[in-house]
Amino acid sequence: MEYDFLVVGAGLSGSTVAERLASRGRKVLLVEKRSHIGGNAYDEYDEHGILVHRYGAHVFHTNSKEVFDYLSRFTEWRGYEHRVLSRVGGDYVPVPINRTTINRLYGLDLKSESDVAGYLERVRVNGLEIRSAEDVVLSKVGPDLYEKMFKHYTRKQWGVDPSVLSPEVTLRIPVRLDEDDRYFGDTHQVMPRDGYARMVARMLSSGNITLRLNTDYKDVAGRERYGHVVYTGPIDYFFDYKYGRLGYRSIRFESRTYDEEVHQPAGVVNYPSAEVGYTKSTEFKYLTGQKHAKTTVQNEYPTGDGEPYYPMMTGQDKALYERYREEADALADASFVGRLAEFKYYNMDQAVASALKLSRKLLGELEQQV
Ligand SMILES: Cc1cc2nc3c(=O)[nH]c(=O)nc-3n(C[C@H](O)[C@H](O)[C@H](O)COP(=O)(O)OP(=O)(O)OC[C@H]3O[C@@H](n4cnc5c(N)ncnc54)[C@H](O)[C@@H]3O)c2cc1C
Known part of the structure; x- marks a missing residue:
């Protein structure tokens, strides 16, 4: 052999x-x-x-x-430490949803974890039988945050409405009661x-x-x-x-290089609205720490054809x-x-x-x- x-x-x-x-x-x-x-x-x-x-x-x-x-x-x-912002209605708010996200989107001044828990309790849909990715989000954060941050993003990502996607697609999405804006919690x-x-x-x-x-x-x-x-x-x-x-879902990537040191306010910006064709933009220098006079940003367009991702x-x-x-x-x-x-x-x-x-x-x- x-x-x-x-x-x-x-x-x-x-x-x-x-x-x-x-x-x-x-x-x-x-x-x-x-x-x-x-x-x-x-x-x-x-x-x-x-x-x-x-x-x-x-x-x-x-x-x-x-x-x-x-x-x-x-x-x-x-x-x-990775941080992601979501572009919602002209503002950038932290993802996963945390206290800052809710205060900024709704002009509130929630101060404590129990304030946020109380707010979510009021807006979330109670007693829903969880049969889809949509149900998971509605039962966690209610219809308005669902519409603003999840519905169209998930539709773009998977090419189908969240109401027909399995619950596990959104099951692990955290909602934070504090102001921790790190995307991951790992050691x-x-x-x-x-x-x-x-x-x-x-x-x-x-x-x-x-x-x-x-x-x-x-x-x-x-x-x-x-x-x-x-x-x-x-x-x-x-x-x-x-x-x-x-x-499989695939992604088409489109990159652009700018004559500026920094282009966007975070390593990744999500675009959850239906009007923007891509789901997110990555500015690599945040991730790699590279120093350079220019910067490259890559947009992700989810698609049904192409490499299996x-x-x-x-x-x-x-x-x-x-x-x-x-x-x-x-x-x-x-x-x-x-x-x-x-x-x-x-x-x-x-x-x-x-x-x-x-x-x-x-x-x-x-x-x-x-
Ligand atoms: C868009 C995107 C973003 C991601 N972001 C993250 C992230 O931020 N953090 C994270 O931890 N993970 C992330 N992942 C997941 C990460 O890419 C995978 O966990 C990792 O690549 C898995 O490694 P793999 O070797 O199993 O598969 P792959 O990386 O897919 O490697 C498989 C290799 O096999 C080769 N191959 C396939 N078929 C054949 C064949 N017939 N003959 C010869 N070669 C073949 C392919 O060309 C490929 O090189 C992301 C994935 C995607 C798609």
Whole structure:
């Protein structure tokens, strides 16, 4: 056997597995269909010399010590607490909704957590049976905040009305009673100091890893001599879409560079109104800490076609995924891990955690065989 493992996809999932296996002496062939490593977390310098994220803003945050310690072997970090503002009626208000958001939108002067709790109690819809993403938000913050901050944003994001989306789409959206305006509450809120692509390149520097870019899984399947396959691409593609295609939302990105040091008031500004076609704008220099006379801002237009980004959370898609998963589970010589292979909206730390777990399993299994 020329390679012990074939790993498909050089995103964070595939790169973590490849690194772990290679560090224990296994020979790994890593194939990536794109021309670069890093998957959707890939970053690069644009033509103006500004570090941008090609596939949308990626902010690292985790509560997992294991994931943080693991990635810290390949990068130094810069502290970055992400903040998001929402453009509502000519004003910028914090997201997630907090005390400032409510005071600013309604000209109030709520002073304490119990003031905010009392306000929400008065405006929220009581006694609603939660059957959709819309119901979740109405029952938390009531119809006006729903209309101003969620309804059109969610419609743009998913291409359907929130009333037909599953509750889990909005279930985890926090509402804060205090003035904490950080987007995430995790223990570790950091960005890789030299960027994600450099971090992943260090992960893949072992002599035991043979990396082939611009190479699709189907170009090598059955043609190279390898043992086990670790697949991080779309699971429906692996099985040639035999039961049909899984649904994804995609995003079209549009970037513009301005001759000014700072362009907008936060790293990300959301546009929740129906009048603006995009959902959000990212100004990368906030995230990366780069100093530059110019600045690049990227707008996100959600779309139905294009690269698969967000798994659709409909009953139909979930049922279809289960059919593929059953088939995948029955394969002894292949493992499926990552956002596309597990059809799950993973954050980066969750993708790495899942890949670390699989690596341990693969190494443990191999050691038992020896
Ligand atoms: C717009 C957007 C914003 C996000 N923002 C954040 C954020 O702020 N914070 C956060 O923690 N997470 C964020 N995420 C999630 C993050 O991108 C994922 O958690 C992470 O990329 C998952 O890594 P992965 O390796 O599983 O998948 P991917 O990054 O998708 O990597 C899979 C790789 O496999 C390759 N591949 C696919 N099929 C094949 C094939 N047939 N042959 C060969 N190669 C193949 C792909 O080209 C890709 O490089 C965001 C995701 C998106 C889409």
